[in-house]
Amino acid sequence: MKLRSLLTLAALAFTTAGFAQETADAPLQISGSADAYYKYDFAKRPNIGTSFASDHNSVSLGMLDLALKKTTGKASFVGELSFGPRGQYQSLPNGDGNTSNAGNSFHIQNLYASYAFTDKFSMTAGYMGTFIGYEVIAPTGNFNYSTSYLFTNGPFQNAGIKGTYAFSDKISLMVGLFNDWNVYQDFNGVSHVGAQLMVSPVEGWTAYLNVLSGTSNGATNGTVLDLTTSYQVTEKIKVGLNAADYSVDGGGGYGGGALYLQNAFTPGFGLGLRGELFTVKSTGAGTAKDIAAVTLSGNLKSGGLTFIPEIRFDNDSNSSFLKSDGLTATKNASQFSLAIVYAF
């Protein structure tokens, strides 16, 4: 009897939901991605300092990413949870700084609420993906599977509160107060100020000028200046550029630029080349070094699935890489990877 009732109820609920979705004002948005990869480093050991795709000669996991968004009137919330190496210890802090929580991953990529006071002005508060840089943590947001040095060394998340004012479709300004980089809780108070100016001079061209400055807990004051821009030249060709400088009082930081060229040869196949020059600044104790990296990736798409074969060559002025014997330092490193990314 119970089974009958449940089946009937489930069928009716499914039917009702089917009709209801046609009229629902703003349904709950659910989306996400799953990714895995195989990487082979030609030195037969992990060499290149990419954020993810770090395991050599192994079919390894990226992450399962799940995002929810709901908008009711002028208010909305976003919650994005991730599970797996890419979405836990490789991109998120464990715990909240309390040693008893050191082993807990909160799995949170985004958790914030927004309110649009007017069509032009909105405020957002919570834990958010950073506004700095070109590349993102979710593999669905990047053309290349391995990440740039600018991405790896920049912030991943910024918790805080921000206000965004859109002067027009072509120009907007965000100003906010933020925690230290990549932390759930700021132990030295809300200590960073950030701003983003978005300009879109012509159709298809968007540029973001970003600044994030402040003093992290136990560190000296540092400022990131970042330019992220992309231009959809034609239906098939897209050009992107990321340039950044991170200066820290007393020395250290980084700087560099990455150029992205992408061409969609067919609706289901595209090639993307990333060239990057990256400098690690001298800290006094540590020496400066320059790295040049070239990455060629393919994107083969079918439905929600993207297959990404990729080859990458890096050159380090300080011979930071090791040869296959694991002892001899070398300036060059190269790797090949195959990744599958499914977006839903």
Place this chain on the structure above:
Amino acid sequence: MRILLTSLSLILFTISLFGQDKPLPFDERGKLIYYEVIADTKTPKDSLLSRAKAFFESDVKKYKISSIKGDSLLQATGKMMISKSALGMARPMGAVDYNFYAEVKEGKYRFWLTDFVFVPYMRDRYGNFVPTTTIGTPLEREQGKLREAEWLGYQRITAREAKTLAEQFKTALTTIIYAPEAPKPKNTISTKKW
């Protein structure tokens, strides 16, 4: 057993409702089109045009009137969201931009939606869905075997959305627009007069 069959048929009925959308036909230019001619002998031509104009002006975020030629042809642009949805949840896949033409004559009118261009959406760093490009792809363009099923899905959802929009437009053209009532003068008493 009967209950099980009833439940199964209800589910199948629901699924068949989603599956029945057919892609739009092509016009003489090879473009997908939604086209209807409506006979309306009761409404004067100028009323039809003003109602059509009012329809597009009622939602400026969704529609934009691009031109009005003479006293009979109105052209507007619009955007419809393409989402995959189930059980009260949705996932935006992209948006379809289109041109909407409405032409009126005494005793009848016609309208058509065409020049459909699909702009795919992706999730950005904040979990919001945003366009991946500013240059969309014509919806009638062949996509190859790998994307055939996905593209056909977009065409079907577009056909369904176009039909919904057409119904709304036809309702709007049968609805009389009343001029807003002038505010009544307030009854005031002058204290300057005795």
